Amino acid sequence: MKLDGSDNGDSMRKFILALPLIAGFLVAVFLLDLMLGAVNIPPDAILTIISGGTVKATWMNIFWDWRVPKAVTALCAGGALALSGLLMQTFFRNPLADPYILGISSGASLGVAIIMMSAGIFGAGAVLAGLGILGNMSISVAAIIGAFAVLLLILLISSKIQSNMTILILGIMVSYMSGAIVTILLQFSDESSMHTYSLWTFGSFSGVTWSQLPILTFLILIGFLLSFCLVKPLNALLLGEQYAESMGMNYRRIRIIIISTTALMAGVVTAFCGPIGFLGIAIPHFCRAVFVSADHRVLVPACILVGGIIAIVTDIISRVPGTDIILPLNAITALFGAPVVIWVILRGTKFGRGVTT
Amino acid sequence: MSDAAILSCSGLTIGYRNQKTIVKEVATDLNLHLDRGEVVCLIGPNGSGKSTLIRTLTGIQPPLDGEVRLCNRRIEEYGPEERATTLSVVLTGQIQAGYLTAFDIVALGRFPYTNWAGKLTESDRAIVYSALASVGAADLSGRFIHEMSDGERQKVMIARALAQEPELMVLDEPTAFLDLPHKIETMRILRQVARKNKKAILLSTHDLNTAIRCADQLWIIDREGTLVAGTPEDLVLSGIFGSAFAIEGVCFDTRRGEFSIPVDHRGTFTLTAPEESVERIWTLYALERIGYAPAGEAEAGIHVMVTKDSLRTRWHVRHSCGERECGSIRELIEWLSTTEGDEN
Numbered sequence: 223m224k225l226d227g228s229d230n231g232d233s234m235r236k237f238i239l240a241l242p243l244i245a246g247f248l249v250a251v252f253l254l255d256l257m258l259g260a261v262n263i264p265p266d267a268i269l270t271i272i273s274g275g276t277v278k279a280t281w282m283n284i285f286w287d288w289r290v291p292k293a294v295t296a297l298c299a300g301g302a303l304a305l306s307g308l309l310m311q312t313f314f315r316n317p318l319a320d321p322y323i324l325g326i327s328s329g330a331s332l333g334v335a336i337i338m339m340s341a342g343i344f345g346a347g348a349v350l351a352g353l354g355i356l357g358n359m360s361i362s363v364a365a366i367i368g369a370f371a372v373l374l375l376i377l378l379i380s381s382k383i384q385s386n387m388t389i390l391i392l393g394i395m396v397s398y399m400s401g402a403i404v405t406i407l408l409q410f411s412d413e414s415s416m417h418t419y420s421l422w423t424f425g426s427f428s429g430v431t432w433s434q435l436p437i438l439t440f441l442i443l444i445g446f447l448l449s450f451c452l453v454k455p456l457n458a459l460l461l462g463e464q465y466a467e468s469m470g471m472n473y474r475r476i477r478i479i480i481i482s483t484t485a486l487m488a489g490v491v492t493a494f495c496g497p498i499g500f501l502g503i504a505i506p507h508f509c510r511a512v513f514v515s516a517d518h519r520v521l522v523p524a525c526i527l528v529g530g531i532i533a534i535v536t537d538i539i540s541r542v543p544g545t546d547i548i549l550p551l552n553a554i555t556a557l558f559g560a561p562v563v564i565w566v567i568l569r570g571t572k573f574g575r576g577v578t579t
Numbered sequence: 580m581s582d583a584a585i586l587s588c589s590g591l592t593i594g595y596r597n598q599k600t601i602v603k604e605v606a607t608d609l610n611l612h613l614d615r616g617e618v619v620c621l622i623g624p625n626g627s628g629k630s631t632l633i634r635t636l637t638g639i640q641p642p643l644d645g646e647v648r649l650c651n652r653r654i655e656e657y658g659p660e661e662r663a664t665t666l667s668v669v670l671t672g673q674i675q676a677g678y679l680t681a682f683d684i685v686a687l688g689r690f691p692y693t694n695w696a697g698k699l700t701e702s703d704r705a706i707v708y709s710a711l712a713s714v715g716a717a718d719l720s721g722r723f724i725h726e727m728s729d730g731e732r733q734k735v736m737i738a739r740a741l742a743q744e745p746e747l748m749v750l751d752e753p754t755a756f757l758d759l760p761h762k763i764e765t766m767r768i769l770r771q772v773a774r775k776n777k778k779a780i781l782l783s784t785h786d787l788n789t790a791i792r793c794a795d796q797l798w799i800i801d802r803e804g805t806l807v808a809g810t811p812e813d814l815v816l817s818g819i820f821g822s823a824f825a826i827e828g829v830c831f832d833t834r835r836g837e838f839s840i841p842v843d844h845r846g847t848f849t850l851t852a853p854e855e856s857v858e859r860i861w862t863l864y865a866l867e868r869i870g871y872a873p874a875g876e877a878e879a880g881i882h883v884m885v886t887k888d889s890l891r892t893r894w895h896v897r898h899s900c901g902e903r904e905c906g907s908i909r910e911l912i913e914w915l916s917t918t919e920g921d922e923n
Contacts, residue, residue, distance in 0.1 A: 315675065454697035458690055460676045468637075468670075469690035469743065470663030516678035519696060 233515030237524060240513075244527050248297075251534045255293040256285065258538055260546040288428070291435050293534060296427040298442040299495050300533025301526035302487035304509075305449050307502030308525050309484045312456050312518070313477075314390050321488035321502035324376055324389070324481065325396030326369045330492040331423070332400035333368025334361055338419050339411035361422065362434065362493040369489030372396055376481060386463065386477070424550035425496040427537050438494050445487035449522050452480060456518040500555040501536075504563045505529045511566045532559065584648075585747045585779035586636060587612035591645035593628065593635045604643060605631045606804035613747070613781055613796070618766075618773045620790035621783040623800035624824060629783045630751070632800065636781070637666060637749050650746055663691040667743035669736045669750040674724070681719040681727070681735045685710055688742030710742040711735075713776060714768050730761035734768065741772060748772070750782035754789065762786055766793040787824065788837045791815065799823045839867075847874035852885035858892055859885060865908045869915070881915065 257268050261284050267277045271285050306321035314323070322328065337360055375396065380389050408416055430438055455476045458466040467473045491498065509524040510516060532555075540554040541547075588611050594604040605628035613619050623629050634640040636647055638654040647654045649665055657665065667688065676684075688710070689703045699707070711717050716734040724732060733753060740748050750769070754762040766789055773780045784790050790797060791811040798808045801823040807814065814820045821831030824838070832839040848871045852859035862885055863873075871881065881898040894905040900918055905911040 451695065454690070454693070454695060457697055458687055460679060461674050461684070461687060462670075464670055465668070465674070465687075467659075468663065468666075468668045469687065470660035471690070472659055510678050514678060516676060517683065 233513055233517055233520050237513055237515070237520045241523075244524075244531070248527055248531050248534075251531055251538070252293055252297065255296065255534045255538050256289050258543040259284070259289060259541060262544075287432065291430050291432060292428045292537065294435060295430045295438060295495065296533040296537045297530040298439055299427060299491045299498065300501055300505075300529035300531070300536075302442045302445055302491050302529070303498060303502040303533070304505035304525035304529025305446065305522065306484040306487040307504075308506040308509075308518075308521055309449065309452070309456070309480055310502075311506050312459055313480050313484075314386060315459070315462065316390070317507065318503070319390075320499075321484060321491075322397070322497065322499075324393040324485060324488075325372045325400065326485045326488045327492040327497045328397040328400040329368035329370075329372030330365035330489060331368070331497060332403055333364035333366070333371075334422055335404040335407050335419055336368075337361060337364040338422070339407040339415045365493035366489060368400075369485060369492060372400075373482065373485040373489070376485075377478060380477065380481065381474075389481075422496045423552070425498040425552045425555075427495055427533070427551065429496075430494050434494060438490060441490045442487060445483055445490070446526060448479065448483040448486075452476070452483065453518040453522055456480075456522075457516075460516055495551075497552075498555065499552055500559055501529060501533060504559055505532060508532075508563050508566055584612040584651075585615055586647070586649055586781065588636065588642075588647045589645055591635070591647060592643040593631050593640075594643050595631070595640075596643065602643060604804070606800060606806055607644075609645070609806050611798060611806070611808055613779045615746070615777050615779050616773050617795045618770050618780045618782070618793065619796045619798060620794035621781060621798045621800070622785070622787060622790050624802055624826075625785075627800040627802050628804055629800060632806075633749060633751055633781075633783055637668060638662060660691045663743060663745075665745055666747050666749065667740040667745040669733075669740050669748070669753055671751040671753075671755060673729070673732060673756070674736070677723070677725050679724050680721055681711065681716060681724060681731075681738075682707060682721065684724055684735055685738045685742045688739040691743065706744065707738075707742050710738040713741060713772055714738045729756050730758075730764065733757060733761070733765055737765070737768060737772070741776065741778075745778065747779045747781065750780070752783055752785065754784055754786050762789050763793075769793075787820075791820075791836050842868065842870040844872065845870035846880035847872050847878060848881045848883055849874065849876055849879040850883050850885070852883075853887060856885070856887065858887060862894065862908060862911075865912060869912055883911070 253268075257263065257265055261281075263281045263285065267281055268285070270277050271282060276282070303321055307319070310319040310321060310323050311317060313319070376389060376393060379392060383389065408419070411419075455466065455471050458469055458471050459476075463473055466476075488502070505525055505528055506521065509521055509528055512528075513520050513524055515521065536551060536554050536558065539558055540549045540551050542549060588609055591609040591611075592604055592607045593609070594602060594606070596602050609632075621629055621632065631640065635642050638647065638649075638657065641655070649657065649662075654662070685707045686699055686703070689699060689707065690697065693699060693703060708717065708720070711720055714734040714737050716731065716738055719727065719731055719735060722731075724735065727735070737750070737753070740750070753769070754765050757765060769780050769782065770793060772778055794811055796808060797811050797814055797820075798806055799814065799819065800806045807819050807823070809819075811820075815833055815836060818833075821833065824831065828841060829838055830841055831837075848866050850859065850863060850866070850873065852862060862883060866883070881896060884895040886893050886895065891906070894908065894911045896903055896905060896911055896914065898918070903914050905914060
């Protein structure tokens with residue numbers, strides 16, 4: 223009887239048993255990410271730095287100003303993307319939903335494109351001078367403003383609309399519209415801003431500075447916390463909104479919280495790391511298949527941890543250890559992630575499972 | 580009796596209010612009540628307003644006039660959680676969910692009772708198991724919902740509604756996609772739940788034949804939005820049942836209590852057979868199916884006599900152009916068809 227399913231909280235128990243293993247793996251890849259890079263810092267030097275000792279100043283700088291923020295960013299961003307993907311897949315009851323389905327990242331991209339390319343169109347001096355105070359924050363700020371504008375639009379319309387399928391279509395339409403505006407901007411922009419923009423769309427965990435890191439981690443931790451508070455309504459939503467409402471869930475309120483939480487996490491990640499694809503759609507499926515559960519009490523922590531691990535591993539691979547080549551992060555997530563997910567999902571079909579939300 | 584009513588409504592008008600001015604009344608002045616331990620089938624043709632009535636009675640849609648009382652309180656007065664502990668639903672259509680076991684789904688029925696994380700206590704678990712046992716699905720507990728048959732899924736969904744520990748369970752077409760034995764099994768489970776667990780059950784169905792045999796009360800809505808309530812047998816006898824569903828080409832057979840397909844009249848017959856025998860009933864059905872009507876000895880076109888001994892049953896058939904002894908009803912029908920032309 224117990225062979226073929228998770229009866230009465232079995233999946234929870236299995237997850238708790240696997241937790242030390244997953245956490246250990248997370249620590250291992252985190253440390254590995256700190257050790258590997260274009261500049262070769264020997265492991266004992268890394269250990270000395272971590273334990274508070276002093277080594278060569280350049281190594282210290284590379285370690286603290288470069289590798290630590292990057293690893294922490296990857297950890298947060300991976301978890302946030304996986305979690306917002308999970309939220310959207312459950313909310314829309316659609317296995318193809320991802321964190322960006324509401325058009326949040328398109329709004330962010332539009333904000334970034336306007337900042338980067340309007341410089342070329344309206345004269346670089348005027349715009350960049352105005353943004354000077356913000357320094358390298360300008361791209362993040364533009365992305366956040368864009369994401370926030372889309373979120374407001376979605377919330378405004380969803381307060382008048384009952385069906386969440388309409389919201390889904392709306393989000394896709396917003397994506398197309400901002401995509402169109404970005405294309406027009408690209409047409410009129412000069413080559414260098416075009417290049418800067420396409421570099422941004424590759425995605426990267428390394429653009430975050432120490433001054434930005436607390437903002438990023440704080441906002442994403444709020445997203446994690448909100449997601450933990452949502453586990454019960456998310457479980458109820460597995461049966462559909464009508465069942466959830468009949469069980470006493472306040473659908474309108476939960477809907478606003480789910481949309482805002484997703485927008486917060488996806489928006490912040492896009493703002494600081496660019497539009498990183500694939501992780502958000504694949505990791506929830508991966509977690510469901512590995513832990514053989516749809517219970518969000520398992521999936522929420524699982525997505526945070528597994529998302530963090532995979533994001534860090536992706537970052538390690540994209541830097542091609544031992545060389546100074548840096549491959550686009552977005553290419554690596556899909557190129558190395560997709561076969562893993564395909565394997566996990568196909569392995570499931572032997573038992574008649576396959577992709578299901 | 581009416582103070583014991585779990586669900587009652589008086590002077591209820593249901594329908595839609597599109598804008599401020601356009602009002603579409605579906606049914607007016609409904610007075611209904613539903614007691615503990617009772618199974619009520621709501622039946623009516625497509626488009627008669629069954630869903631509107633169910634939506635109004637469960638508080639999803641406000642009534643245009645009148646009031647709905649659930650356990651002697653107006654349904655609007657209930658908070659969402661309070662309503663969830665008094666009223667549970669099984670919706671039409673199947674849920675699409677992967678990686679959920681029967682236990683997980685039934686446990687979701689405990690939603691209004693559990694803490695913020697939905698943690699089940701020992702008593703919650705016991706309730707989930709007993710709900711599964713009540714619908715005869717105890718052995719399904721660890722199975723995944725997407726690996727179950729339609730009949731098994733429906734049991735699990737009923738168990739989920741039961742685990743919500745409501746006074747009233749409302750089911751929207753729970754038998755719609757089941758085959759006949761599973762339809763009957765589902766109805767049996769619902770009756771059992773109503774009696775043993777002391778719940779009031781309201782279900783809508785298109786399945787008139789099962790409804791007549793299983794319901795304590797029928798609520799029939801016709802296309803004009805007139806609702807008649809009563810015991811199935813009374814409604815059949817008064818002819819209301821037949822007229823509510825009358826459409827061209829289909830008529831209600833009051834004797835059999837089901838809808839029969841009208842056939843072209845071919846002739847008349849007399850039937851001699853052992854009284855109360857099964858053979859008598861099915862020979863009768865067969866003759867009626869191919870278009871013969873019973874008649875008196877004098878005017879009947881064909882005469883059938885069924886004889887039965889310990890070994891076999893024989894059908895002896897005779898009409899103006901000949902007679903024959905047949906070993907099965909099929910043979911009887913075939914002989915009648917081939918000789919039909921000669922007879923007239």
